[in-house]
Amino acid sequence: MQSMRDERLRIEADLERLELEMAELEYDEMSVWASIDDCMWALAAQREHRDMEIARVATMEQRARAIRRMNVASDAFYIWHKGPFGTINGFSMGRLLAQHTDWHEINAAWGEATLLLQHIAETLGVAFHRYRLVPLGNASKVIRLQRPEMEYHLHGSDQDAFPESFFNLGIAAWLDCLGHLEAWVLERDSSFRLPYKITATHVGNFSLLFLRDDEAWTKASKNALTNLKWLLAWSAKPLATPAATS
Known part of the structure; x- marks a missing residue:
């Protein structure tokens, strides 16, 4: 036990x-x-x-x-101003009776503005479907893609001061491309606003068509360059990545 x-x-x-x-x-x-x-x-x-x-x-x-x-x-693409004139790379866009600007310089400014507009579109991946810009210095032009295909001028002379001149038709086409680019940006950035409203013929309160009103044309040209400068700045933002668009 x-x-x-x-x-x-x-x-x-x-x-x-x-x-x-x-x-x-x-x-x-x-x-x-x-x-x-x-x-x-x-x-x-x-x-x-x-x-x-x-x-x-x-x-x-x-x-x-x-x-x-x-x-x-x-x-x-250096955009600035010289008195009442908007300038791009030193070329004045516009003309005044009291301050003569040679057409060679005006057309050179249009060539630079056309090249810049195309550059911004290519940077963002935007395709213009109604027109094709053809930057050629002071002999730049724009092609209407709708049939019948037409070629308009982005270079002018004193003889172009009527609404249906090839120069004014080219300006209207250029404005159409500028408005297309603005609309593309707005779809992606609702806070974006250009300083001057774009219509079929006007930038701000002034017509961009060359119709003998030199003061209005000069102001509209300056406004157009300012809008281009704003679009250029937006295209450099991080969110502005290239993309295909309709």
Whole structure:
């Protein structure tokens, strides 16, 4: 009997020892899992920080590309003013009786403005479907794509001061392309507003057609260049990525 009691006491002691060991193991396991959780949280925090840094670097690179693009385009197409005249790359657009501007200079300005309009459209991936701009310096033109296909001028002379001259038809086509570009931008950025409203013949309150009202034509030309400058600035924004459009 004594041996049985001794055996039972030994077994109970073993069980108590095993229970203590089990409790220690469970505690160790909990500590391990707590450590794993801490590591996972730390890893997640590191990944989040890494992702934030990657995004920040990507944003900075995007902005840097936009700034470089803007600087290059602004250098290539410098729009400013000279008294009452808007200028592009030093060429005045418009004419006044008191301040004579040679047609060679006016036509050169139209050539630069046409090249800039095409450049902005190509940068944004915009396709003009009614007209095709053909920048050729002071002999630039625009092609009507609707049949019958017609070629209009973006260079003028004193003989073009009537509504249906090829120069005025070319100006109206150029304005159509400018309005198309504005509409494309508005679809993607509802906050965008050009400083001067574009219609079929006007920029702001003045007609861009050459109709012997030199003062109105000069003001409209200056307004048109200002609108171009705003579109150029928008095209350099990070969100202004090339895309196909209808």
